[in-house]
Amino acid sequence: MSEVQRESMEYDVVIVGAGPAGLSAAIRLKQLDADLSVVVLEKGSEVGAHILSGAVLDPSGLNALMPDWKERGAPLNVPVTEDHFLMLGAAGSLRIPNWPMPPLMSNHGNYIVSMGNVCRWMAEQAEAMGVEIFPGMSCSELVLGEDGRVTGVVAGEFGIEKDGTKGDGYEPGMELLGKYVFLAEGVRGSLSKQAIARFGLDKDCEPQKYGLGMKEIWEIDPALHKPGKVVHTMGWPLGGNAGGGAFLYHAENNQIFLGFVVHLNYENPYLAPYNEFQRFKHHPEIAPLLKGAKRVAYGARAISEGGWQSIPQVAFPGGALLGCSAGLVNVPRIKGNHNAMHSGIAAAEAAHAAIGAGRAGDTLSEYDAALKSGPVARDLKPVRNVKPLWSKKGMLRSLVYGGIDMWLAQLTGWNPWGTQGHGKTDAAATGEAEKFSPIDYPKPDGRISFDRLTNVSFSGTNHAENQPSHLRLADPEIPVAVNLPKYAEPAQRYCPAGVYEVVEKPGEPPRFQVNAQNCVHCKTCDIKDPSQNITWVTPQGGDGPNYPNM
Incomplete structure (x- = not known):
């Protein structure tokens, strides 16, 4: 008390x-x-x-x-009319037909909404x-x-x-x-x-597992807008670096909801989920929709992915x-x-x-x-084995194993692979930097792709600067003393809002900087920090993002 x-x-x-x-x-x-x-x-x-x-x-x-x-006027105005699943490569895509998928995967009867x-x-x-x-x-x-x-x-x-x-x-x-x-x-x-x-x-x-979901809202050319169309993708640009995928939903008012999810159990500490999202938008399946379009909102949040065995x-x-x-x-x-x-x-x-x-x-x-x-x-x-199978067997094999598991579960109530475990936490899954190479991400073009701070300005985020940081470091020495030499301090990359920086100046030791005012409350740092040194707590008042219709 x-x-x-x-x-x-x-x-x-x-x-x-x-x-x-x-x-x-x-x-x-x-x-x-x-x-x-x-x-x-x-x-x-x-x-x-x-x-x-x-x-x-x-x-x-x-x-x-x-x-x-x-009758009460709930804002469910766009029923799903089309359902597409795409496997992306660097230069093209392959549509996965709907018929092999279990009925539970169908979006018939669902609605594209702003929650x-x-x-x-x-x-x-x-x-x-x-x-x-x-x-x-x-x-x-x-x-x-x-x-x-x-x-x-x-x-x-x-x-x-x-x-x-x-x-x-x-x-x-x-x-x-x-x-x-x-x-x-x-x-x-x-x-x-x-x-x-x-x-x-x-x-x-089992330990809870997480993904990081990032989302932008775009107003596009009415001639390209197809209300009710749902597209989900997997594959490029993540490849073998991480699990995840993307979504593109044609909502109302000539808007599309464009999002990208990265599973946070990735190993490579050089991976930057936000940069993967920005690179994804240049794919030939996506870029034509965004040409001449207007981005109106951006945000990010963590997603619980552990499923049944992690409740x-x-x-x-x-x-x-x-x-x-x-x-x-x-x-x-x-x-x-x-x-x-x-x-x-x-x-x-x-x-x-x-x-x-x-x-x-x-x-x-x-x-x-x-x-x-x-x-x-x-x-x-x-569907309880889909996530652990993906983590253990990779994207392509998990499509087969997971599909069989879901079909049999739906038809008979029996999962042939029982209940698979998740193993490590997402923080513990982070690998040491010496085992990986830095990733060279393309520079944002300012039309389709953007730097983090520019996009954060489209989240309406605001925090009073005279309050304590709501991002608490258990030990302020760990980011530079442990995370930097061992993991190349991944906080400067996994955060989708540019909250964390390692400031290096000639003749001075590196310094870890927390820009708490940028925080969009996604909680990724609380989840992914390999030393579990960061705790997210609520800031005062109504601070944080002010999403209009996410």
Whole structure:
């Protein structure tokens, strides 16, 4: 318990994060009992400001939550009309036919959406039902009861100076207390990390695996725009350097959503995911679309990729992990928003039943059981070997092995390869620099490809410069003393926002510089740093990116 004296407010359920999981939980709680008091705390300056997703949305979660979403005006306006899978080489592409793919890979019935706008709409529905939503309220710590259970969170602490002291305008924030606390912070959330570590929630599961997803929105020539067209690619430019691929979705208003995902278990410390993305855009399949087009937004975020075998225990004393905080992305489908919604529904139903029975602050084991036997389980179990097979056997062989595994799982419920393990964490997968050669990336042309800082300016990112860095180094000596000689300090390359630099001047020792104001909150540094020396925590207020319609 913090020594700072704070006012407190009590609710039935406190929800951290206004993404699809948190908002689904809030809406479902109010559907079950309009008298339940529910609050949602969002670190972004507004709902949707920190939401970034592809996104092709499987509407199954929304169907379960609000079957009349279409009549309510949900912003699902572009149904998928075409589904293409391409294998890229340096100069051309090969289309993979759809017929050999398991039915679960089909995007028929799905929608190309801005999840930021979907969440804004969901927030309107929740507020109309009486849910209190507070944006710009970073949650900085868990509140623990005397018996160690989670009883709430601290939100809205402002005015801490760069040196850690309390400034003249210091506000201690408030304790938002609940009978249950739902952590729906997204991937690698800071409070979720604390809860997982405190209660040992991951002791019986595989390590979580991650990818880095980068996305740009472009306005293109209307003559080239095909609303509803979905394209996924793999192969060039990553080749054997890393797993991953790209997506290109034709959305509404002559816009395309262009994204690139790099699996963070790559070995070569010289690899720069952002530069791979920029190089990808010059491929002859992509570049013609961007000629004369206008880039309107950029952002990045980590993606949970561990799948079924990496889901921790999702209930703990006083609270629960929802959505990407639990790691519910279906890797081959490149989808997780529907599972986030399903998890929110399941958590809400468990909490409602518990509160109705007079319970509070215990472990919602019913939620853990429901998540691991319901629609989320049915979605993730059949594809559970795709990611580990890709990591172990490479892209081409994994297409065959993974395809067989998914087909048999879909037809019979049996995975012939059982449940494959992931092995190392992504940080531990990083190789030593002496075993690799630096990669010579082409210089951005300023029309199709851009340097990192130019692109960050299209994310709306802003951080108050007088607050402490939200990127904490456990040991400030490690970047230069360990990571630089051993790994060529990969932070200066894996960060998609140019946050980390090694500054070298003649006659002076190298210096590690953290430009925290550039941070787009992707969490890659927290995941990939080989020394696990960097911890991402929430900055004050609504700082960070301000995505318009990601």
